[in-house]
Amino acid sequence: MTEKEQYKAAFSALRPSDGLNLEVEHMANLRKKNIIKATATALAVSLLVFGGSGAAYAANLGNIQRTVQVWMNGDQTDASLEISGDGTYSLTFVDVDGVEHTRGGGGKAFDIFGNEVPLTEEQIMQQLQMPEVITSKDGRVMVYYFDQAIDITDNFKNGKCHVQLTNAATGETVYLTAYDNGGYAFNTSKYID
Amino acid sequence: MKLPVDVLAERYQNNIYSAAFNICRNPQDAEDVVQETFLKYYCIHKDFEDEEHIRAWLLRVAINKAKNQVLSFWHKNKQALDDYIETLAFETPESEDLFETVMMLPEKMRIVIHLFYYEDYSVKEIARILKISESNVKVRLNRGRELLKGKLKEE
Numbered sequence: 001m002t003e004k005e006q007y008k009a010a011f012s013a014l015r016p017s018d019g020l021n022l023e024v025e026h027m028a029n030l031r032k033k034n035i036i037k038a039t040a041t042a043l044a045v046s047l048l049v050f051g052g053s054g055a056a057y058a059a060n061l062g063n064i065q066r067t068v069q070v071w072m073n074g075d076q077t078d079a080s081l082e083i084s085g086d087g088t089y090s091l092t093f094v095d096v097d098g099v100e101h102t103r104g105g106g107g108k109a110f111d112i113f114g115n116e117v118p119l120t121e122e123q124i125m126q127q128l129q130m131p132e133v134i135t136s137k138d139g140r141v142m143v144y145y146f147d148q149a150i151d152i153t154d155n156f157k158n159g160k161c162h163v164q165l166t167n168a169a170t171g172e173t174v175y176l177t178a179y180d181n182g183g184y185a186f187n188t189s190k191y192i193d
Numbered sequence: 194m195k196l197p198v199d200v201l202a203e204r205y206q207n208n209i210y211s212a213a214f215n216i217c218r219n220p221q222d223a224e225d226v227v228q229e230t231f232l233k234y235y236c237i238h239k240d241f242e243d244e245e246h247i248r249a250w251l252l253r254v255a256i257n258k259a260k261n262q263v264l265s266f267w268h269k270n271k272q273a274l275d276d277y278i279e280t281l282a283f284e285t286p287e288s289e290d291l292f293e294t295v296m297m298l299p300e301k302m303r304i305v306i307h308l309f310y311y312e313d314y315s316v317k318e319i320a321r322i323l324k325i326s327e328s329n330v331k332v333r334l335n336r337g338r339e340l341l342k343g344k345l346k347e348e
Contacts, residue, residue: 003310003345004310004311004313006287006288006291006345007291007295007306007310007311007345008310009284010283010287010288010295011211011292011307011311012284013281013282013283013288013289013292014210014211014281015207015210016206016207016210016220016223016224016227017224020206020210020224020228181197
């Protein structure tokens with residue numbers, strides 16, 4: 001064996017844990033959400049708080065738990081929102097079929113100095129009102145934005161699909177790019193490619 | 194060009210982990226470095242020349258992050274190196290002996306040795322990745338070899 005072969009044989013025993021690969025993907029997705037959120041800060045806060053023209057309102061004034069009204073998959077519903085000190089949240093709601101769902105998210109954002117800081121309640125509410133692209137179990141790709149539910153499964157060209165979304169209540173327009181790998185990005189002034 | 198994270202993770206996560214471990218000497222820190230490195234790659238808007246360029250960039254980022262990790266408070270409160278080595282499955286006792294000896298080298302030598310022997314980089318390439326002079330790389334490489342004398346025996 002050459003010296004290099006001996007060295008490589010010794011260090012071939014080094015392996016990260018099995019769960020690491022998935023964690024990388026998960027964290028990348030989380031970071032991507034944060035980036036998307038940052039690009040969409042122009043989305044008005046008026047979308048977030050109070051009913052009527054908005055989509056969600058704070059009902060309880062506790063520091064940890066809120067009852068909010070949100071759009072989920074095109075349906076408006078009451079939901080219980082719990083926010084942790086580290087910026088993560090869990091949202092529990094009952095869908096139109098009476099089935100209870102819980103989803104989580106949030107985490108860290110970056111301040112102007114590059115430091116990680118927990119998401120604020122306002123940022124989490126912004127996140128909850130952003131467009132979502134969800135692939136259903138039967139493979140259909142759906143875009144959800146407030147009361148809109150759009151099937152874009154057959155609209156992909158060259159691995160991506162552009163969708164222009166308008167919030168009827170505020171007139172706010174969002175330009176969304178969905179990718180065939182499941183990712184998506186959006187901006188209030190142009191398509192992100 | 195830019196390759197998807199999952200493709201790079203499959204191809205290079207072991208390499209990045211090994212380089213990070215070489216500096217941190219701690220599995221948790223090394224895994225943190227791997228994650229942070231891929232996250233940085235994912236977030237950066239950079240047009241890479243080719244896959245080799247990406248590989249070198251990933252290693253450079255991982256090495257820098259690992260150095261920062263070593264300086265952090267949390268690094269001092271984690272699993273001991275000896276305990277971790279006992280969990281590794283070496284093919285031969287000589288491999289384990291060599292691994293332990295490398296881990297005893299000063300950090301500056303370890304990473305140069307690692308990039309040369311494990312990643313097959315030339316002195317010039319190592320100098321570029323570590324942002325040090327080629328003569329500095331040669332000095333560290335030679336001193337490292339001397340300290341490994343008897344452990345690396347070419348047959």
